[in-house]
Amino acid sequence: MRSRTFKKGNRNEANTSPHDRRDFLKNVTFLGTAAFVPAVFTQSCKDQKMESSGESENKAAVISQRRILGKGTAAMEVSALGFGVMGMNYHRGIHPDKKAMIKLAHQAVERGVTIFDTAETYGPFTNEELAGEALSGYKDRIAITTKFGFNYAGNRINEMPAGLNSRPERIREMVEASLKRLRIDVIELLYQHRLDPDVPIEDVAGTVKDLITEGKVKRFGLCEVGAETIRRAHSVQPVTAIQSEYHLMWRSVEEEILPVCEELGIGFVPYSPINRGFLTGAINEYTRFDSGNDNRNILPRFTPEAIRANLRIVEELNRFGRTRGMTIAQVALGWLLQKAPYIVPIPGTTKLSHLEENLRTADFSLAKQEWDELEMAVAAIPVTGDRYPASEQRKVEK
Ligand SMILES: NC(=O)c1ccc[n+]([C@@H]2O[C@H](COP(=O)([O-])OP(=O)(O)OC[C@H]3O[C@@H](n4cnc5c(N)ncnc54)[C@H](OP(=O)(O)O)[C@@H]3O)[C@@H](O)[C@H]2O)c1
DSSP: OOOSOOOOSOOOGGGOOHHHHHHHHHHTHHHHHTSOOHHHHHSOOOOEEETTTTEEEEEEOOOOOEEEESOGGGOEEEESSOEEOGGGTSSBSSOOOHHHHHHHHHHHHHTTOOEEEOOTTTTTTHHHHHHHHHHGGGTTTOEEEEEEOBOOGGGSOOSSSOOBOOOHHHHHHHHHHHHHHHTOSSBSEEEESSOOTTSOHHHHHHHHHHHHHTTSBOOEEEESOOHHHHHHHHHHSOEEEEEEEOBTTBOGGGTTHHHHHHHHTOEEEEESTTGGGGGGTOOOTTOOOOTTTBGGGGOGGGSHHHHHHHHHHHHHHHHHHHTTTOOHHHHHHHHHHHHOTTBOOOOOOSOHHHHHHHHGGGGOOOOHHHHHHHHHHHHTSOOOSOSSOHHHHTTSOO
């Protein structure tokens, strides 16, 4: 059990006084001490030749580090960085054609990535279909993780945006349809995407437990839930991973969620780990997001005013990386990786160059003190804009 106590409540950085922030930072230092395992991060990922990609003359980035999500029967060994499939055809604007995305997914497998994340609601359905077409041929080498939780009862788009539905019959229906779309026999890790206030978490965990017994699912995960929900779910079916937003501009999981993960031996998968492309330097106030297929259009942190203000944070990462030969994206991902050995970020991309840049994050080995300095410098900059509009914020537990 943790001996330290953590402040409760919404940690909107913009509304946090410098005093609160100092206390908060003091309180969370255990993550950097107890959980910091230099061996994991210092084991350098060497460049290797990629014969299979037809690039035998070029050296490709390969991620060889592995991490464990969960423990006991719920444990799962995966590459230290995963791949978020969502943006390959959903929510991240204009994307290359399907053939190019399938090739990129193959290149990620060749480069050592073993965990690929999708969800029923991405599309809906089309992102799982893409993941299935691209990756089912590698099912013995990699894991495709997916999520239920929205109201596609009858496997139909019943309402837009889809409401929540985690009733046992809906979970079962989703699993059958997902297995077909993903072209696999068993789902390696199945997450609840958003908590359904009408269905007790014990019923959800019990349904997934039954699906595990039936051999349709191997492991259970939850997204954006509070500590108490994690404990209740875990007591019914051991949880492998919590997947919630986490990066240098959104750290609320440090208050209660990461301590619970550490206590119970649950892995943590930060989604949007480079804040939807913002923590890379590729976005500025003049960036325009595709109105039809990019949810950054409705996110308060992606208005031109918020972007202009928050670029101070990107500049801090840039300053930190410049003297160490790291790009801004590598600084953002490296900070997450060093936080704890059970953390596996899942950045998404549509570009091989970005995939390789992201994977090369594992090549860098920095002292904890350096990361602490970065963290303090970034924490001193107020974040402008909420992470979600009210409609989305209502769906997350904390
Ligand atoms: N559980 C949940 O509720 C939830 C919510 C959101 C997302 N997710 C999962 O998390 C995954 C990743 O999240 P995300 O796509 O929202 O955010 P992200 O991974 O933080 O950012 C993706 C964006 O960053 C850009 N990018 C990636 N690497 C880059 C680099 N090195 N330099 C410059 N730009 C770079 C990508 O554009 P390019 O294509 O140009 O590289 C893309 O637009 C998703 O695929 C999904 O699986 C889960």
